[in-house]
Amino acid sequence: MDATELKRLKELEEENRRPKAMYAELALDLKVAKEIIEKKALTPCQKRQIAQEVASLPEVGISRACRVLKLSKCVYYYKSKKDDSAVEEALRQKAEQHPREGFWKAYHRLRKEGKPWNHKRVHRVYKNIGLSSRRKAKKRLPERVKEPLQVPEEVNHTWSVDFMSDALASGVKFRSFHVMDDYNREALHVKVGFSLKSNRVVWVLNRLIRRGEKPKRIRMDNGPDFVASLTEEWSRMHGIGFVYI
Numbered sequence: 001m002d003a004t005e006l007k008r009l010k011e012l013e014e015e016n017r018r019p020k021a022m023y024a025e026l027a028l029d030l031k032v033a034k035e036i037i038e039k040k041a042l043t044p045c046q047k048r049q050i051a052q053e054v055a056s057l058p059e060v061g062i063s064r065a066c067r068v069l070k071l072s073k074c075v076y077y078y079k080s081k082k083d084d085s086a087v088e089e090a091l092r093q094k095a096e097q098h099p100r101e102g103f104w105k106a107y108h109r110l111r112k113e114g115k116p117w118n119h120k121r122v123h124r125v126y127k128n129i130g131l132s133s134r135r136k137a138k139k140r141l142p143e144r145v146k147e148p149l150q151v152p153e154e155v156n157h158t159w160s161v162d163f164m165s166d167a168l169a170s171g172v173k174f175r176s177f178h179v180m181d182d183y184n185r186e187a188l189h190v191k192v193g194f195s196l197k198s199n200r201v202v203w204v205l206n207r208l209i210r211r212g213e214k215p216k217r218i219r220m221d222n223g224p225d226f227v228a229s230l231t232e233e234w235s236r237m238h239g240i241g242f243v244y245i
Contacts, residue, residue: 156214218235
């Protein structure tokens with residue numbers, strides 16, 4: 001081969017080397033992209049975290065990770081100068097004092113104490129230190145047997161109990177607990193109060209039983225005052241069945 005042919009052969013080898021290098025470059029970028037696909041990079045902070053993880057691979061550098069992620073190197077090397085130690089300490093104290101309270105109650109307590117931090121900063125620190133509490137799952141009620149409504153044939157066979165609510169002229173709300181006999185629609189008892197819990201329901205039913213009136217069953221809805229464990233224990237103790245609508 002003469003000098004011209006050798007020169008042409010070298011040019012062809014150079015031309016072939018470039019596509020191979022480009023292919024290797026694209027293949028490496030594709031490998032980096034696959035590492036990113038499984039993650040959801042939305043904010044610059046998340047992109048910086050992913051870039052740091054990808055750049056730790058031996059065949060990937062910082063420049064390549066930033067190029068694939070379209071992330072500026074200034075953002076990659078940025079270090080926050082914010083000092084959130086005071087916010088963290090305050091939130092941890094509130095979590096220890098009130099462990100069952102969530103973010104907003106803790107934030108309002110801090111504002112009442114005169115803390116100048118806005119809710120976005122407090123919420124960011126609140127999530128970073130892992131104080132987010134789980135949401136309570138909705139309590140599923142046991143399946144109720146649907147029975148048609150029937151008029152009893154005797155007194156004290158079935159009672160119906162329920163709550164009603166109203167408000168005074170001043171706007172203060174109150175509740176009333178009613179016990180009625182389904183046979184003759186007689187109102188056996190009406191209890192009025194600002195707070196009527198399950199123990200008050202049991203007190204009213206015990207008062208009626210002491211008067212010599214004991215039903216075979218009591219019909220009610222699925223309210224929290226009626227499905228409480230206290231009322232269930234009371235029904236088993238007196239042998240009175242609860243019928244839920």
